Structures are given as structure tokens and as C-alpha cells.
Amino acid sequence: FLLCQFGSNATAVSCITGVHEVIDSQQLERQLTEQFEQFKANDLTLNLTRGKPSSEQLDLSNALDGILQQNYATTDTDTRNYGGIDGLPTVKSLFSDILKTSTSELIIGGNSSLTLMHQTLMFAQFLGLFTDQVPWSQQTNTAKIICPVPGYDRHFSICTSLGIDMITVEMTPQGPDMDTVEQLVKKDASIKGIWNVPRFSNTTGITYSDAIVQRMAQLPKRAAASDFIIMWDNAYAIHSLKDNAMELASIDAFADAENTHNHIVQFASTSKVSFAGSGISALACGPETMAKFKQHLSASTIGPDKVNQLRHIALFGDFDGLTQHMKAHADILAPRFDCVLKALEQNLDNDTATWTTPNGGYFISLNTRPGLAKAVIEMCDQAGVQITPAGATFPYGNDPHNRNIRIAPSFASLEEIQGAMDVLITCIKLATVRQELNLI
Amino acid sequence: FLLCQFGSNATAVSCITGVHEVIDSQQLERQLTEQFEQFKANDLTLNLTRGKPSSEQLDLSNALDGILQQNYATTDTDTRNYGGIDGLPTVKSLFSDILKTSTSELIIGGNSSLTLMHQTLMFAQFLGLFTDQVPWSQQTNTAKIICPVPGYDRHFSICTSLGIDMITVEMTPQGPDMDTVEQLVKKDASIKGIWNVPRFSNTTGITYSDAIVQRMAQLPKRAAASDFIIMWDNAYAIHSLKDNAMELASIDAFADAENTHNHIVQFASTSKVSFAGSGISALACGPETMAKFKQHLSASTIGPDKVNQLRHIALFGDFDGLTQHMKAHADILAPRFDCVLKALEQNLDNDTATWTTPNGGYFISLNTRPGLAKAVIEMCDQAGVQITPAGATFPYGNDPHNRNIRIAPSFASLEEIQGAMDVLITCIKLATVRQELNLI
Numbered sequence: 065f066l067l068c069q070f071g072s073n074a075t076a077v078s079c080i081t082g083v084h085e086v087i088d089s090q091q092l093e094r095q096l097t098e099q100f101e102q103f104k105a106n107d108l109t110l111n112l113t114r115g116k117p118s119s120e121q122l123d124l125s126n127a128l129d130g131i132l133q134q135n136y137a138t139t140d141t142d143t144r145n146y147g148g149i150d151g152l153p154t155v156k157s158l159f160s161d162i163l164k165t166s167t168s169e170l171i172i173g174g175n176s177s178l179t180l181m182h183q184t185l186m187f188a189q190f191l192g193l194f195t196d197q198v199p200w201s202q203q204t205n206t207a208k209i210i211c212p213v214p215g216y217d218r219h220f221s222i223c224t225s226l227g228i229d230m231i232t233v234e235m236t237p238q239g240p241d242m243d244t245v246e247q248l249v250k251k252d253a254s255i256k257g258i259w260n261v262p263r264f265s266n267t268t269g270i271t272y273s274d275a276i277v278q279r280m281a282q283l284p285k286r287a288a289a290s291d292f293i294i295m296w297d298n299a300y301a302i303h304s305l306k307d308n309a310m311e312l313a314s315i316d317a318f319a320d321a322e323n324t325h326n327h328i329v330q331f332a333s334t335s336k337v338s339f340a341g342s343g344i345s346a347l348a349c350g351p352e353t354m355a356k357f358k359q360h361l362s363a364s365t366i367g368p369d370k371v372n373q374l375r376h377i378a379l380f381g382d383f384d385g386l387t388q389h390m391k392a393h394a395d396i397l398a399p400r401f402d403c404v405l406k407a408l409e410q411n412l413d414n415d416t417a418t419w420t421t422p423n424g425g426y427f428i429s430l431n432t433r434p435g436l437a438k439a440v441i442e443m444c445d446q447a448g449v450q451i452t453p454a455g456a457t458f459p460y461g462n463d464p465h466n467r468n469i470r471i472a473p474s475f476a477s478l479e480e481i482q483g484a485m486d487v488l489i490t491c492i493k494l495a496t497v498r499q500e501l502n503l504i
Numbered sequence: 505f506l507l508c509q510f511g512s513n514a515t516a517v518s519c520i521t522g523v524h525e526v527i528d529s530q531q532l533e534r535q536l537t538e539q540f541e542q543f544k545a546n547d548l549t550l551n552l553t554r555g556k557p558s559s560e561q562l563d564l565s566n567a568l569d570g571i572l573q574q575n576y577a578t579t580d581t582d583t584r585n586y587g588g589i590d591g592l593p594t595v596k597s598l599f600s601d602i603l604k605t606s607t608s609e610l611i612i613g614g615n616s617s618l619t620l621m622h623q624t625l626m627f628a629q630f631l632g633l634f635t636d637q638v639p640w641s642q643q644t645n646t647a648k649i650i651c652p653v654p655g656y657d658r659h660f661s662i663c664t665s666l667g668i669d670m671i672t673v674e675m676t677p678q679g680p681d682m683d684t685v686e687q688l689v690k691k692d693a694s695i696k697g698i699w700n701v702p703r704f705s706n707t708t709g710i711t712y713s714d715a716i717v718q719r720m721a722q723l724p725k726r727a728a729a730s731d732f733i734i735m736w737d738n739a740y741a742i743h744s745l746k747d748n749a750m751e752l753a754s755i756d757a758f759a760d761a762e763n764t765h766n767h768i769v770q771f772a773s774t775s776k777v778s779f780a781g782s783g784i785s786a787l788a789c790g791p792e793t794m795a796k797f798k799q800h801l802s803a804s805t806i807g808p809d810k811v812n813q814l815r816h817i818a819l820f821g822d823f824d825g826l827t828q829h830m831k832a833h834a835d836i837l838a839p840r841f842d843c844v845l846k847a848l849e850q851n852l853d854n855d856t857a858t859w860t861t862p863n864g865g866y867f868i869s870l871n872t873r874p875g876l877a878k879a880v881i882e883m884c885d886q887a888g889v890q891i892t893p894a895g896a897t898f899p900y901g902n903d904p905h906n907r908n909i910r911i912a913p914s915f916a917s918l919e920e921i922q923g924a925m926d927v928l929i930t931c932i933k934l935a936t937v938r939q940e941l942n943l944i
Contacts, residue, residue, distance in 0.1 A: 342583070
């Protein structure tokens with residue numbers, strides 16, 4: 065182990081080259097700048113911004129077109145016609161396995177679980193989701209929702225769009241900092257909920273420990289607000305990259321003991337299972353909340369696309385078939401994650417940057433030294449590599465330490481990822497040494 | 505022509521048998537009651553409630569499954585993946601032909617245009633759809649929307665669900681009574697919009713005259729509310745039953761002259777073109793309103809199902825192909841409408857009931873004598889024939905004359921329709937003679 069020291073003068077000892085040579089910072093800055101200028105000259109167009117599945121992954125579900133052989137009927141439903149707001153029983157059953165919940169209080173949505181999340185908060189905010197409670201927007205104080213950070217930008221967008229304020233709480237490797245969460249909700253009845261991506265969290269990739277899941281199931285009882293909602297976005301419920309990836313405990317099982325089912329709303333989708341833009345989604349919650357949700361929902365739709373549901377059952381069969389399908393995804397995704405992680409491990413030490421090593425999901429979360437994320441992402445952009453904008457993983461786009469970078473390696477090819485990582489690493493090193501030299 | 509008289513005593517001259525025999529009302533009542541009791545004994549289960557396409561109609565689009573031959577790419581889009589909130593250009597172009605509007609301010613939705621309508625009013629009510637205007641719900645008075653009656657129950661449900669009040673205006677054979685509409689909107693800034701099904705209206709089946717379309721395009725300028733919306737649900741834009749059915753004028757063309765595009769929101773879908781539950785939908789409006797709509801929409805979805813869009817283009821080709829496809833629908837639907845109309849014409853005179861004779865759409869609207877619709881529908885129910893509940897075609901379920909009955913002949917077979925019409929006609933006659941005899 066090399067002991068590293070950092071200072072603000074040009075002769076500071078540095079270890080940020082990753083090859084552990086102790087060299088002069090100014091010389092290093094010149095070397096890295098030269099490397100950076102070379103990248104710029106290369107006219108690259110690489111992109112690590114979007115958590116999109118790659119073409120190879122989408123190919124796994126190509127059979128969807130034609131899979132019904134034009135047989136659109138189940139034993140009791142012509143899926144082509146109107147009818148039914150719940151979804152097909154077979155599809156409900158499949159999603160109950162995915163979410164480890166019961167089928168009785170579960171409905172199938174369209175191609176976007178985000179829509180179901182938006183509807184949940186919209187109904188709660190403007191129409192009321194709990195019996196004997198006025199909608200949040202009609203209460204004295206502006207509704208607030210806790211957002212563990214770094215988190216998913218589209219969760220934040222929903223809050224912003226609906227006029228719901230956001231409060232950040234730090235993520236730990238086991239899940240949100242529950243001590244802080246519990247203190248917050250206990251004293252403020254205007255805090256109405258908390259966002260969660262409990263398995264392979266967007267963006268840190270961690271999975272909530274059983275203890276955290278249990279405390280989350282208890283949270284509605286601790287909350288001052290009697291209309292508190294746990295938003296349980298289980299987007300990556302079955303998206304492990306490794307066979308031994310930690311399982312997520314069933315929040316339903318804990319909620320049984322706590323009687324908090326009506327305050328827990330769970331979401332899942334096949335967006336990263338079948339086709340990203342043409343999958344199916346599901347929502348599960350307690351019976352009273354479901355009754356209210358359906359009441360509002362029924363005014364807004366003729367029901368979900370049942371033909372597409374039938375296609376998905378034809379493709380996956382049952383939960384075992386789905387699990388096999390996800391292994392094929394992992395075979396494609398794992399090398400991409402390994403490529404990113406290997407590049408980071410071989411070129412950056414933990415004084416320069418820290419990062420998560422997820423066993424599933426779609427993202428790697430990297431922290432530079434404080435104050436550098438924006439500069440790094442801007443440099444990458446100049447060199448033709450798109451990285452998710454700095455701050456995107458925080459509410460209001462405000463990363464208070466300006467250090468978090470989300471790396472999304474799913475869509476690009478291995479070669480492209482390697483090329484993008486070369487640039488990213490150089491930019492991190494360059495930004496770090498320039499910070500040491502007080503140049504940024 | 506037989507002159508008919510109606511009175512409240514048992515010996516009144518009556519012509520309600522339709523065979524124009526003048527017989528004693530009490531005797532007639534006994535005959536009809538006997539007939540009715542026979543129907544009840546027959547243990548029928550017939551249904552004229554839902555505007556659902558029949559299986560034969562759905563069969564016309566069976567090729568959708570497999571039609572892509574697993575080629576999911578357009579020249580510039582992998583339809584399987586995330587991306588794009590607008591929809592595919594080819595699909596936008598097709599819907600612009602359907603709506604006779606430009607493609608530039610048009611977006612494609614999911615399987616339910618009802619969702620787009622709900623979103624439009626939800627955004628207007630709670631989030632704001634017009635620049636420099638607070639949302640309707642934050643203004644002093646409760647927002648109101650004009651509902652031409654009889655109309656579409658799901659339009660009313662959206663208003664009820666969102667807390668928007670409804671004001672009724674009579675439909676004429678040319679469209680809504682515009683004199684009344686114009687007077688209303690001129691003096692009350694809390695009247696924020698009007699619902700329309702401008703072609704083959706749900707439920708009367710009439711098509712707005714050019715003059716009415718023009719006055720509708722002018723209406724936002726006459727309205728006291730500067731955030732007034734014309735809800736233009738062109739659900740049956742291409743759903744004619746006869747070759748010579750009257751065309752609907754383009755409201756866009758009139759809006760050009762009036763500069764009211766931002767206050768007109770148009771909707772269409774393929775729910776009664778391809779699969780009722782698995783079609784695609786579209787929304788068109790002026791540029792400023794579209795920008796606001798998209799701003800709110802983008803928080804709530806990853807975008808519409810592009811694969812399903814591509815399937816529809818593969819099935820229809822272009823607007824000419826679509827027109828041919830609709831002719832095949834008409835060939836299936838027209839005999840069903842004829843069956844209903846023939847039964848009415850042969851058995852009821854216009855003192856007993858009046859009805860519309862639509863050239864398209866999905867409904868026939870029938871008026872009994874005042875005060876009889878509920879009784880008729882209840883009798884039909886007793887005899888095993890489901891008719892849309894009385895009042896459903898009016899806001900708050902309140903048909904002030906208790907006379908309107910919606911007949912939906914699309915789903916049942918010809919034989920079933922004939923059977924249901926026999927019952928319906930007997931119940932109308934029976935209710936009418938009982939009313940004459942002061943029995944109801």
C-alpha cells in the first residue's frame with residue numbers, strides 16, 4: 065500500500081496515476097492534458113448515459129411477434145376486445161412471483177411502470193388515495209417525499225411535476241439511512257412517503273438488507289402522516305448479474321406482521337426483461353388502497369393491453385421460464401459491468417474515486433473527490449463521451465458534494481465501453497490533479 | 505297516416521301496436537303483459553349494452569400478431585427500445601389523415617384515447633395546460649364543462665373523477681345547440697370546456713354540420729375563460745356504415761382562420777379499427793398547449809409502445825389501406841344496425857318512440873315517451889336483455905325526461921339482436937300502454 069498525500073501546491077505527492085508512481089503534479093497534469101487533447105482529436109461519439117438494454121438483450125424477446133400464432137383467446141377472455149382493468153390472471157400470477165406478493169391485490173398496467181408510479185402519487189396528491197383523508201394537495205403544508213440519494217432521476221421528475229417537495233437521505237450499503245428516515249417521518253406529518261428501488265438500487269446497485277426491509281414495512285406506523293406511502297419500485301427484482309446475488313426480502317411478509325399493507329405500493333415491469341418500450345407493468349398494494357386506486361384508474365382507461373400480456377405469458381411460460389430468460393440477460397450484461405469495473409480497479413485508487421460493484425441492475429455509481437463531477441462530465445463531453453449529467457441522481461439536480469457520476473454500461477458494446485472508460489478515467493485523473501493544483 | 509291520440513283513461517285510442525289497429529288499451533296491456541311473461545320464461549341472456557366490436561370485426565386485424573416477421577426496426581428507430589414520446593413519424597402521419605390535422609402537433613398514445621382525454625383534463629385541472637394561467641382547480645370557482653346530451657358516459661366519468669362540474673346542452677341533428685353554448689361560455693369564466701364526439705356522435709350518431717364545426721372553432725374566442733378547451737373526441741372519424749355518409753369538416757381548417765388551435769384538443773384511436781383493447785391512440789392540439797402537455801406527460805411515461813405502432817402501420821399501410829379496412833368493418837356492422845332500425849320501424853310509430861338512424865359509429869339513440877326509459881330497461885332486464893342503464897347518457901346519470909335509451913348493436917350476433925329487439929319493443933309498448941293506463 066502506498067500512502068498518498070494531497071496538497072494544494074504543485075509539488076504535492078500524488079497517487080492518482082493509478083500506477084502508483086510518485087511524480088510531480090504539474091508534470092502529471094501536462095501528461096493527462098495531452099492525453100485528453102488526443103481523445104478530443106479522435107472525434108469519438110460514445111454514450112454511457114441511458115439504462116437502455118442493448119440490441120442483443122432485446123433480441124432475446126424477438127419471438128414476441130407472432131408468438132400467439134393469432135390465437136388471442138384465453139379460456140375465458142378474448143384478449144383483443146375491451147374488458148377488465150386488472151389484467152389476465154396468469155400475468156397477475158407471474159408478477160406476484162416477481163414481487164413476492166399475493167395476486168389478489170395486484171393489477172397489470174401498460175408498457176411503463178413509471179405511469180403507475182405517477183398515477184399513485186397523482187391520485188394521492190390531487191384525488192385522495194386513502195379513505196377519510198383529504199388529498200395531500202388540500203392539506204395545510206406542501207407534501208414532501210423522502211428520496212434516498214443517489215437515486216433515480218425519474219422518481220424526482222414525478223415529484224417535481226406534481227408539486228411534491230423532496231427531502232434527501234443518504235443511501236448506505238444496506239439501504240437508506242433508516243435512523244434518519246424514522247426521525248424525519250415521526251415529527252413531520254407533511255412527509256408523505258419515501259421512494260425505494262430496493263433491489264440493485266438505481267443508482268448504487270445495492271440491495272436492501274432484511275433488517276432495512278423490515279424497518280421500511282414498519283415505517284407507516286412510525287410516520288406522523290396517516291396517509292404515508294412506501295413507494296417500492298422493484299424495477300430490478302429479477303435482474304441479477306450473478307447467481308449468488310443477494311435476494312430481497314418480501315416486504316409483504318413483514319407488512320403482514322405490521323398491518324401496513326395499505327401504505328406499501330409495489331411496482332415492477334418487464335421493461336428490462338422483454339422490450340424496453342413495449343413491456344408490461346404491475347402494481348400491488350393493500351386492499352383499501354387498491355380499491356381507491358382502481359376507482360381513480362377506471363375513469364382514465366379502457367384497461368391494459370391484454371394481447372401484449374398474453375404474448376408475455378407465451379414467451380416466458382412461468383416464473384421458472386422467466387428466471388432462465390433473465391440468466392440470458394445476465395450473460396450479456398455481466399461482461400459489460402466487468403469491463404467498467406476492471407477499468408476502474410486497474411486505473412483508479414480509492415483516494416481518487418470510489419464506486420459500487422453491483423451484483424445486478426443497470427448502473428454503477430461512482431464518486432469522484434468532492435467538487436469534481438461536473439468538471440469530469442464536461443470534459444468527457446468535450447471528448448465525445450456522454451455521461452449522465454452531474455446532479456441527475458439527486459433531487460433538484462443538486463448533488464451537494466458535486467461528486468456523483470452514474471455509469472450505465474448496458475447499451476454500448478464492450479469496445480465502446482472500453483473506449484468510453486479510457487476517456488472517463490483520464491478525465492477523472494485530470495480533474496483530480498487540476499483540483500490539487502487549484503486549477504479548478 | 506293514422507292519427508293517434510293519447511289519454512289517461514283506459515279507453516283512449518292507441519296506435520302503439522305499430523300495426524295500427526285501434527284496440528282497447530286494457531286489452532292491449534294484457535296482451536303485451538302475456539308476451540312479456542313469455543319472454544321472461546324463455547330465460548334469455550342477451551346484451552345490447554356495450555359498444556364493443558364483434559369477434560368478426562376483431563378477426564379483420566388478426567394478422568397483427570406476426571405481421572412484423574420480427575423486424576422491429578424502422579430506418580432510424582429500434583422500436584423495441586426506450587425512446588421518443590411522440591410516436592413513429594409514419595403513425596403520426598396516419599393519424600393526421602384520420603383527424604385532418606397536421607402531424608407537427610400530434611403525438612401517439614397507448615391503447616386508450618380515454619387516457620389522453622383524462623390526462624388533458626387532469627393536467628388542465630391540477631397542473632396547468634396554458635402558459636400564464638393557474639390550473640383550474642386553483643381558481644376561485646369550480647371548473648365546469650359543457651356536455652352535449654345525450655352523450656358518452658365515460659366523458660362524464662372523467663369529469664366526476666377530477667372534480668369538474670358538468671352543464672348539459674341539447675344535441676340537435678346538426679350538433680350541439682350552439683346558441684345556448686355560446687351564451688353560456690360568454691358569461692361564465694368558470695366554464696372551461698366542452699365535450700364533443702363530432703362524427704357519428706356517441707350516442708345520437710349525428711355528424712356536426714360545417715357551420716357547427718366553424719362555430720366550435722370560434723368558441724374559445726367567445727368564451728370568458730381564456731383557458732377554454734374544446735375536447736374533440738373524434739372516436740368515429742373513419743367509422744362510416746355507408747359510402748355516402750356525411751364527412752366531418754376539419755376543425756383545424758377553421759381554427760386557422762380563428763387562431764384558436766391552442767384551445768382545441770383532438771383525439772382518435774384504433775380501438776374500433778384494430779383491437780379494442782390493444783390499439784393505438786393519438787392527441788393533436790396547438791403548439792403551446794402541446795408543449796405544456798408534453799412537459800407533464802414526460803414525467804409520467806417512458807413513451808408509447810412503438811412496436812404496436814409499427815404493427816399497425818404494417819397492417820394498414822397508409823390511409824387508403826385504412827379506408828379499405830374500415831369498409832370491411834362496415835360490411836359486418838351495417839346489417840346489425842339495419843336489423844335494429846328495421847325492428848323499430850316495423851313495430852313502433854313515432855308517437856311511441858323516436859330514434860336516430862346513424863350512418864356510422866356504434867350507437868342508436870332511442871327516446872321513449874317521457875318518464876319511461878327506466879321502466880323499459882328494468883323490464884328488459886327481467887326478460888334477460890341487458891340495455892345500458894337509464895341515465896347513463898347524461899351527466900350524473902340524470903336524464904331529466906327519463907326517456908333516453910342507448911342501443912349498441914355491434915357486439916351481438918344478428919340473431920341475438922333480433923331476439924333482443926323483440927323484447928325491447930314489447931317492453932316499450934308495454935311501458936307506454938301502462939303509462940296511458942296510469943299503471944306506471
